[in-house]
Amino acid sequence: MKSFLMYCSAATVALAAASLPAAAQQVAATATAKPVPVAELVKRVDIPYEEFTLKNGLRVIVHTDRKAPIVAVSTWYDVGSKHEPTGKTGFAHLFEHLMFNGSENAPGDFFEPLKQVGATDFNGTTSFDRTNYFETVPRPALDRALFLESDRMGYLLGAITQDVLDEQRGVVQNEKRQGDNQPYGLVYYKLLEELLAGNAYGHNVIGSMADLDAASLDDVKNWFRSHYGPNNAVLVLAGDVDAKEARPLVEKYFGAIPAGPKSVLPQVAIPTLPQSKTVKMQDRVAATLILRSWAVPGMNDADAVPLDVFGEVLGGLASSRLDNALVRKEKVAVQVSAGIQSLSQLGIFQIQAVVKPGVDANLVAKRLDEIVADLIANGPTADEVQRVATTSVSSRISGLESVGGFGGKAVALASGELYSDDPAFYKKQLVETAKVTPAQVQAAGRKWLGRPSLTILVEPGQREAYQEAQAVPAAAKPVEGPKAEPVKGTRGALPDVAQIGDLDFPNVERTKLSNGVEIVYAHRTAVPVTQVVMSFDAGVAADPANKLGTQNLVLSLLDEGTTSLDSTAIAEARERLGATIGTGGSPDRTYLSVTTPSPNLAGSLDLFADVVRNPAFAPDEIERLRATQLTGIAQELTSPQGLAARALPPLLYGAGNPYAKMAAGGGDPAAVKALTRDDLLAFYRAWIRPDKAKVFVVSDRPLAEVKAALEARFGNWQGQGPAGIKAFDVAPKQAAPKILLVDRPDSPQSLIIAAQMTSLDPSSELLTQVTANQVLGSGFLSRINMDLREAKHWSYGAGGGYNWLEKAVPYTISAPVQADKTGESIKAIQQQVGDFLTTKGVTDAELTREINGTTRELAGRFETSGAVLSAMQQNDLRHRPDNFYDTVTQKYRGMTVAQLDAAARGSLDPKKFVWVVVGDAAKVKPQLDSLGLAVEVVPAASVAGSSAAAASK
The missing domain is CATH 3.30.830.10 (Metalloenzyme, LuxS/M16 peptidase-like)
Structure with a gap:
């Protein structure tokens, strides 16, 4: 089920082909290849045991x-x-x-x-x-x-x-x-x-x-x-x-x-409320949330699968009833979702809607009722039910590539045994999903969602009082007796571990389309899935300095309408194929991707090519998604992480460096409000083009087949007009050490960010620096985490690492800590970093642990196709050879304590950090005043405007 903290971009468009850039009109791809039957996909999901x-x-x-x-x-x-x-x-x-x-x-x-x-x-x-x-x-x-x-x-x-x-x-x-x-x-x-x-x-x-x-x-x-x-x-x-x-x-x-x-x-009885009830809450949020809920049966009930399908049709699919009505057509909500939190003995059916700012929440609530009532009265279509089945099975196929973790094959078997006395319960669920009828879905919805509901309305305002931990008064504490010593073991030492072989990373092959676009390919046969990432040399650094947020709006529009398909048609087509189409970006790259069951590769690439090459940029959709983006920006300014991410870049990069644009987050609100369609088309033409692209593929299908499929859809793609240029003529210029305190009242925690710009060459290997940091800041056993979490228990987790960009290598520490320990936590971080870089460097035991762990984990680390695909992209961005991970083990084994210490001390200066703290200034500032650093307090709202200033010279 989609989270109410996410902002979706799904739209209905109707625009003539004449509005498309001329070069893109050369190909108007349409999805012609038919999807394989869902029953065929179900056969491919099997975990013998x-x-x-x-x-x-x-x-x-x-x-x-x-x-x-x-x-x-x-x-x-x-x-x-x-x-x-x-x-x-x-x-x-x-x-x-x-x-x-x-x-x-x-x-x-x-x-x-x-x-x-x-x-x-x-x-x-x-x-x-x-x-x-x-x-x-x-x-x-x-x-x-x-x-x-x-x-x-x-x-x-x-x-x-x-x-x-x-x-x-x-x-x-x-x-x-x-x-x-x-x-x-x-x-x-x-x-x-x-x-x-x-x-x-x-x-x-x-x-x-x-x-x-x-x-x-x-x-x-x-x-x-x-x-x-x-x-x-x-x-x-x-x-x-x-x-x-x-x-x-x-x-x-x-x-x-x-x-x-x-x-x-x-x-456990499934409770029914005596009557529908609405509860109002206030919180420091950017938009009103409507959350409607019913208690329903658990996963073993006969109605569980039909109810799940009802939820997907209502608000789970990208083409759901709620998305089509409230987000695309009526434009009264910026995000909607529906579905079941399915538990063993009961479930919670939820509908969520984030109300578009300025719209009456009561109107949206009324429309929710009407849409649910209509689906109950008339039921879903056979096509809707079939699309739910296809997306469910496709998702399960991809998830079962992993043997363990949070959602792999071990999880499927264990949960089935524990909850249903059947390790193969996952298969029964898929079979039932594939054969459920619209009438069964309708009947389940009528039975359980025709009952009274609970509605929680969360409106912007002052958050209610927060329940904190209570300090036990000294007089009430028991008198301490002798300290109990842990019991000594009786089973002997841990078993020895035999020699673990080195990683055999998949062979990576390279070829080119006829227009020069390079394909970087790896063959993986564990699951019948193909993943394609089209990576463009763009990223946040390419966003126009005076129009920050352009790239985000362009990306949100790409799969919201082409010259031949509106956004509902696009969503329905990918659901029938079991495909996902994604967009995204990093500081250095912009990504368009498609993942699909390989039997549906042809149809999925037809659809993907249409999205990439023929975007419509419909005026109505621009306005709708502009509103969604502005709501997302406002939401960033209520989030600790969002505020910190906006506040740090100006301190780290200074004015004029392209990476300072990261301060815009989702965008500069003033700029996003002013963007025109021509602005969006100009960015698309300059950056989403073949001469900026490289294609990365991991598939169970052979390279020749994949290349032919890509050639047929992208081989004649040509750019229009001049390509964009990223100007890195202004070097990063870090601010002098200080603390910027972003005031976020009523925060039970403070988010501490410490950062500095290193002098490291991003085109060098940096393996020793990264390995040394595994001791200081990376991972559960790092010194920073073990001190703040395990020794002091002031944080749920803290750590630091190098943000290895293409043109710079900053180092950043992040530590969310309880509010009353903010100042002491900064002192603790300073102590850990200072000691590590001077008198308490890497120990022999830490070296052994990190080298053993890092070399032995490689097979598990690259178990999935997604991990291999990510490594291929990182190797390419960092100019490493494609076989880097085949050779890295010997490099690790040659490292010494002296090398790691020298790498860390040559990279970091304990006195050079700039600090951002997001927290309740009334509680936190007195703790910071004694740290010997200048403290500047700014309101959260001021951070929204810092991005434009940082991007300009």
């Missing part, structure tokens, strides 16, 4: 995938927030954190031994229904991963001390602050409170500050004893392993763990 159960009740599922020498290890526990009693909200999520902090036989953060073996995709998550932990490891490290997972399952409690609890409680509370600090960040609490009051699903997974404050050591240990036994878990191994190999390993590491209490599903 074997399963067995240990005597202690641990359910084990094994899927064999030999495409890479890696194995995904995914452990799912049948415990989530729905199991939490009153007064203990947030316990499941708190325990997810505690289980990363080491166990009796593996003390310390689990990220350390996982990093050493080259694990990728290692993390954990908590939901209403479950808690899971996952990592993808090289095959020789499978023993170690199983030891670690079994140790936190069976040998955890002795490692949990009061210090560990206090540390992770603070981290979780800052995770909560970070989410709550966003625009609309308090809405979901209200939704659950009003819609599901008294229900097991009626409180947020992250819990309340008060319950987290009150959690005692005994409380959390008893929570573990009640829920985390092997008989309450599912273990999935997916990758370079089979059940014959897996069973003795699983028996060895998990077999001795005794069974525990079995989680009991809470009694």
Whole structure:
């Protein structure tokens, strides 16, 4: 389901071909190739598996995938927030954190031994229904991963001390602050409170500050004893392993763990409100949000799939009923969506609409009612249902290339087993989606959405009081006894890891179309998907200095209408194909992309070529998308990240350097308001043209076939008029060290950004600099993160790195921290950076960890086609050879501590940083005044105008 924090650009256009640039009229491509039947796509989604159960009740599922020498290890526990009693909200999520902090036989953060073996995709998550932990490891490290997972399952409690609890409680509370600090960040609490009051699903997974404050050591240990036994878990191994190999390993590491209490599903009824209800909230937001919700059945109910399809037709598809009516035709909303948050025992059906500023929200709410009522009364069309099925199956095909992580094959198998007692439940869902009828969809909608609804209206205004963590008064604190020592392990040392082979990066081939456009291609056969990125030498640096935001408006218009298809027709065509067409940009490049099931490659490229070559730039659509862009800009000015991203570039690049244009974010509002159609056409002609383009492809289809398909659609494409030129004649000029404090009242967190311009040559390799920074700022185990998150628990996560641009290499640190620790956090960052660059450089242990981890993780890092495609583009931008990753292992192994220290100290100056802090100035400024840096306070609104000044000389 589309998020209400995103702004979509979808439009209906009607414009004669005469308005198109003449050169583009030479080809008017139309989608002529018919999509393959959705049933054919469903056949391609398959995850064969074997399963067995240990005597202690641990359910084990094994899927064999030999495409890479890696194995995904995914452990799912049948415990989530729905199991939490009153007064203990947030316990499941708190325990997810505690289980990363080491166990009796593996003390310390689990990220350390996982990093050493080259694990990728290692993390954990908590939901209403479950808690899971996952990592993808090289095959020789499978023993170690199983030891670690079994140790936190069976040998955890002795490692949990009061210090560990206090540390992770603070981290979780800052995770909560970070989410709550966003625009609309308090809405979901209200939704659950009003819609599901008294229900097991009626409180947020992250819990309340008060319950987290009150959690005692005994409380959390008893929570573990009640829920985390092997008989309450599912273990999935997916990758370079089979059940014959897996069973003795699983028996060895998990077999001795005794069974525990079995989680009991809470009694969950699907509540129906006595009558429809509207609740109003205020927040510091740029636009009014309408959020309408119903409680509906969970994923195992017969109505689950029909309801999901109803939601997609209503507001999930790009061509949805809500998009077509409210966004494209009536232009009363800038973004709409609908769909189900599908849970095990119930679901929440939601409709969201971000009201166009100046439009009456009551009008939009009334239209929502009418559109839902019409869909219930008349049902969807067969074509709509079919398009939902095709997009769903195509998305699943792409997602199953990965063996693990957040959404790969291990996730599909584990969730099916845990929620539905069937690892192949994903397949049943797809089959049902492919065969569901319009009548079934209509009936489900009538049954469940004809009931009273909850509407939450979030309007711009003063946010309500925020619940903070409570400091325990000294008089109320218990008298401290002897400090408990962690229990010493009894299972011996971690298993050794055998030699891990070097990466064999896919062979990259290059060829050219007849008009000179280069194709950079890699062959991957794991999934029948083709990904194409057309990269143009443009980017933010190409935006006209006095018209910042031009590129964004051009890109938003490209797939909103061609000379032969309006935006609804484009959306419907790509949905029938299961294709996605995207646009985007970086400081240096502008991207147009298409991803499609390879059986539909011909039709998808027909459509893509039409979008790229024949944009209409219809006047009505320009006005609609201008309004959407201006709303997005206003939203940036309510977001901590948006404000910081606008405030930093003028300090880092100075006036006149093209990269200073990044201060515009989504655009300079005054410039966007004034843009004309001629401005947009001029940018398109200057930059979206073949002599600026390079095409990157990863596909299961051979290069000859892909090249022929691209040649037929782009081989005769020629540019019109002079090409654009990016003038980098003005070098970056960083401001003197100071703190710019952007006042954002009522912020429970402050976002700290520290940055400096380095003298590094962006055309050089920079491998030692980047590797040295893995110790200081990059990744969970970096010193900055370990200090602010784990040692001090003032942040949910902090870090820094080089922003490696084509013409400059700045270094930036980002740290969202609790508001009352802003000043101390800056001191802590200064201390960490200063020590690292002087007396406390890279240690031998850190060198070993980073070299081991970085070299061993390469196979997992490039498991997916998307990762390979990204690496191909980065290698090209940085002028590296195409086989760079085949040779990089030896370069890493030759690094020394002295080299890394020299690289870091030659790049960074601890006294050179400029600082941006976004937070509540009334609370924060007194903390900054004693830091020895000039402090300049500016209101959030002033940041919107800084972009134009930064871009001009």
